Ligand SMILES: Nc1ncnc2c1ncn2[C@@H]1O[C@H](COP(=O)(O)OP(=O)(O)OP(=O)(O)O)[C@@H](O)[C@H]1O
C-alpha cells in the first residue's frame with residue numbers, strides 16, 4: 001500500500017519590495033550585479049546617491065569606478081538589479097556625460113558651437129532657443145576662444161570646456177564625469193575645476209565624478225564614495241561639508257586635510273587587503 005503524501009506547497013516568496021533610499025536620495029541602486037568574463041565585478045550592490053550633491057568616486061585601479069558610472073548612465077549594460085532616478089527610469093531622465101578623452105568626445109565634423117548646440121537640436125528646440133541657451137553657457141563659462149573653430153583647432157582644455165558645455169546644455173538632472181581632468185595640464189585643470197564648481201553652485205546638478213587624484217576628488221566633493229577592490233563593495237562613504245566656493249586656501253584648511261587623510265587611510269587599508 002502506498003502512502004500518498006500530501007505535498008505542502010510553500011507559498012512563493014514575495015518579490016522583495018523596492019527599498020527606497022533616505023530622504024534626499026536621487027539615484028537608488030539595488031541588487032546591481034555585473035560580471036565580466038565570468039568574474040564578478042559587482043554582486044548585489046546597493047547604493048544611494050544624494051540629489052544636488054557632487055559625489056566623488058575613488059578606489060583602487062580597476063575596481064570598477066568607470067563601470068559603475070557607465071552602468072548608471074546606461075553606457076554599460078547591467079546583468080541584474082535596478083537603478084532609479086527619483087523613482088524614474090534612465091529613459092525618463094535627462095543626463096549628461098563628460099568623457100575623459102575629450103579628443104574623441106566632440107564630433108570633429110561640427111564646429112565647436114554646433115557641438116555644444118547638438119543635444120539642444122536633438123531635443124527639437126527652435127533656433128532662437130538654441131542660440132539663447134548657447135549664449136547663456138558662453139557667458140557662464142566665460143568663454144574666450146572662438147566657438148566657430150573646429151575641435152581640432154582648440155587646445156585640450158578648450159575642447160574639454162566645450163565637452164562640459166555640451167553635456168550641460170540641455171540642463172541634465174545628473175552629470176557624469178569620468179576623470180575629466182586627467183588629460184589636461186595643471187592650469188586647465190584648475191580652470192575647469194573652478195568652472196564646474198561654479199556651475200554646480202548655480203544649478204545644483206547632481207554630479208558623479210570619477211577621479212584618480214585624491215586631492216581633486218575631495219576638493220570638489222560633498223560626498224566621497226570609497227570603493228574596495230573587486231568584487232567591489234562600498235568601503236566607506238565620507239561626507240565633506242566645507243563651505244563653497246572652495247578655493248586654493250581650502251587645500252590647506254584643517255577640515256580638508258583631515259578629509260584627505262581619512263580617505264587615504266581607507267584607500268590604503270582596502271588596497272592592502
Ligand atoms: N568590457 C570589458 N570586458 C572585460 N572586462 C572589463 C570590461 N570593462 C572593464 N573590465 C574589467 O572590469 C574591471 C573594472 O574596470 P573599470 O574600467 O570600471 O575600472 P576603474 O576603476 O575605472 O579603473 P581605472 O582606475 O583604471 O580607471 C577591470 O578589472 C577591467 O579589466
Ligand SMILES: [Mg+2]
Pocket residue numbers: 065066067210
Ligand atoms: Mg576608469
